[in-house]
Amino acid sequence: MDTARLRQLGLEVRGEGEGLEATLVLTEPLENPVGGRQVERVGFQVQGDRLVPVDPPEVVGLRPIALGSVQGTREVEAEVVDAFNEHLFHVQRRSAELRALGLSPEVDPVSLRLSTHLSEHGLALTLVADRQGNFQVSSAVRDGQALSVPQGHTFELSEFRERGALVGYLAALFGEQGSAEAVRTRPEASEGVVGFSEVVRAFGEGALVPPRSGLELLVLLEVEGRPYRFAAARVAGRTFRGLLAGAQGKVWAERFELDDFPGVVPLVADLLKVPAEAVKLIGPGARQE
DSSP: OOHHHHHHTTOEEEOOGGGOEEEEEEEEEEEETTTTEEEEEEEEEEETTEEEEEESGGGTTOOOEEGGGOOSHHHHHHHHHHHHHHHHHHHHHHHHHHHHTTOOOEEOTTTOOEEEEEEETTEEEEEEEOTTSOEEEEEEEETTEEOOOOTTOEEOGGGOOSHHHHHHHHHHHHOOTTHHHHHHHOGGGSTTOOOHHHHHHHHOTTOOOOTTSOOEEEEEEEETTEEEEEEEEEEETTEEEEEEEETTEEEEEEEEEGGGOOOHHHHHHHHHTOOGGGEEEESTTOOOO
């Protein structure tokens, strides 16, 4: 990167090569509404043709600025201000969504990072939002033991209208140690679990699920001796958010329409590139589709 170009944009420049850094002195400080601080200078790391905010903590993680899209100091500052205000908007919006799910939002007074804690059935999770409002699990503990957290797996919080749906989705991501074996050999070990066949037998195939009611499903599988979990949570109407996870974490996670869903076994077989016969459903009365 030509340092003259950076200075032309009104930036203070230091370093060289991969260590090239630039600083912008703001004409109007950014206001940290939680910590009561003012941000007067923004430090960037120069990565190719982008300015990546790295200092102070309030701006770390804001969207990078493409150097080709700015012509002067005012435009650089406007990009920073827009990205910062967008983050504050996401913090407010996601905080309201967390409260609606019965969770307590926590905003760090220095970094303005939004997080929350969720504990259910021995599983304790810390959820953290990035600057764009996407959540991911930053730490997970089950019965006092730390679990490996899949990297890069984000989810859209607004898709979960009920706490139970979110809990079910995240629990499937981490699974239950020994759950597959317990269900297979001792169905009574999973007290409170209701099989869909039992629902159909009790209420008949003519029973309907109202459009706005929550619906969660969990399917335990085994593929070539390895356990997997498929979970689905209803988003709205006939739209679901699905997740397939194995011992190493997430394999697949997407939204899908019920009418287009091929079935759990065909989906898993296609994702894992195995024949359908290799996918075994686990549970009382389980059968292949």
